[in-house]
Amino acid sequence: MKILVLLSQVPDTTARIAFTDGDTRFDGNGVTFIMNPYDEWYALVRALELKEAAGSGSVTTVTVGGADTEATIRKGLAIGADEAVRIDAQPTDALQVAELIAAYAKDKGFDLVLAGKETIDHNSGVVGGMVAELLGMPYVPLASKLEVSNGLATIERDVPGGVEVVEAKLPLALSASKGMAEQRIPNMRGIMAARTKPLTVVPATSVPTPAATVRFEMPPPKGAVKMIPAEEAGTLIELLHSEAKVI
């Protein structure tokens, strides 16, 4: 089984959020960048588990990004991916990223394409579905479990008010949400091995960028919190009803 994992780099979950260049760009100054948790904890680790269980196959990661993403990509190799590809472009739009990934992946015969549920900076959750369309594969978003046997995948996915169990033949694309696997910490051997694993840089092809983020803004500051003495806790319910009008 040949598995492709879409790996993105994002600011650390606790990073200070600020913008620069007239609020058109995230200010990465002094910020630690990490592998997007959904890509790392769920998509990549489940891909490795499936390969290990099958005893054969390969796991490739693909990232659209500049040279600054290579430390994150190496971490993916240290966790256990066999090879990594970096498509050399600054991501500015989901369709641009998806077109670049699809151009690389088409004709490579991947059986499974795993994306994360969403990136924790842009929170779009669309790149996986776009890649699926461009590669002509079925797509199951928000998958929390994935089993594969004899070319048939069984997937649990989160739907409003419950869980749906679906089956689909490979090749197949999905986006991974919580529950699909447990986080793996790279060990020393993995880190050593990662140094010699292939990280191929491919040039970007020319693709459309039909949408662009033109400005960021911080939400208006929250008003002061209204404190209620614990002895009069019941007042909270009255205020939520008559003042805030939300219950």
Next chain:
Amino acid sequence: MSTIVFIDTRGEKLPKAAQEAVTYASQLNGGPVTAITFGEANGLESLGAQGARKVIVARGVKAVDSQQLTKLVADVAAAESASTIVFVHDATGKAVAPRVAARLQAGMVAGATGMPEGNRFKRNVFSGKARAYVEVSSPVKVVSLSPNSIPVAKGEGAATIEDYTGDPGPAGITVKEVRKAGTGIPLPEAEIVVSAGRGMKGPENWGPVEELAKELGAATACSRPVADMHWRPHHEHVGQTGVAIRPNCYIAIGISGAIQHLAGVNQSKVIAVINKDPEAPFFKAADYGIVGDAFEVLPKLIEAAKKLNAER
């Protein structure tokens, strides 16, 4: 020029999110609005009240098969010369909208939070810690709308219903089973949420949390460690790595308010926090706060909620 809106209307009643999406589509003022849906759907005429002129139903498509539904939407978009295609930013919309955007080479805005200004759409980024304005330059635009972003229009009129007569093609997936998670209100749709954390000490103490939720007609939620320790089911876990919600009212009990927790709840309209530690970070994000012991405060809240219910 027309606007089309794809909605999932399966189930006993029309989901609020679907009505919001149709309202949004008609307020875009991009020509007549055609709604598209699938499966067994009832009461669709009423979408006229939100501005739909026509509803096209693909009764033969029963499941959220992203390929069939993409073909359906692309067919209708071509027939109606749609310039904007609206989706709901939920599990169904996430399956179909990105595919439609890729097929039509359309710029996509995921999770818009209000009406655009021209081609400029507003959405939340960094888990609600910031907002972004996205400009779409392609002739066709795809927009998915975050639930609870705009009020549902209550106009007059009934939509006409048409069956989809095209061929959606073969299904790529088969639904084997649907497991309902509890009988309560599904968390993403809830307007009031009562949530509790490790401050509750153990799963045996959730009785009053559930009772308060019941009195308020609220859904229950929890922090991540609570789900990880199996005190509560996983689908209740809210935050960065769990469900992101934006109810009108979020009541947090015994939750410290770690940044990863806030990421999933900070878009709630009103936040009330009960914590025995006055320094708990959650108070900084709150509209109302009570410093006190959950085990003493909860009974008072339940009593007040019962009183309120008796009065209305």
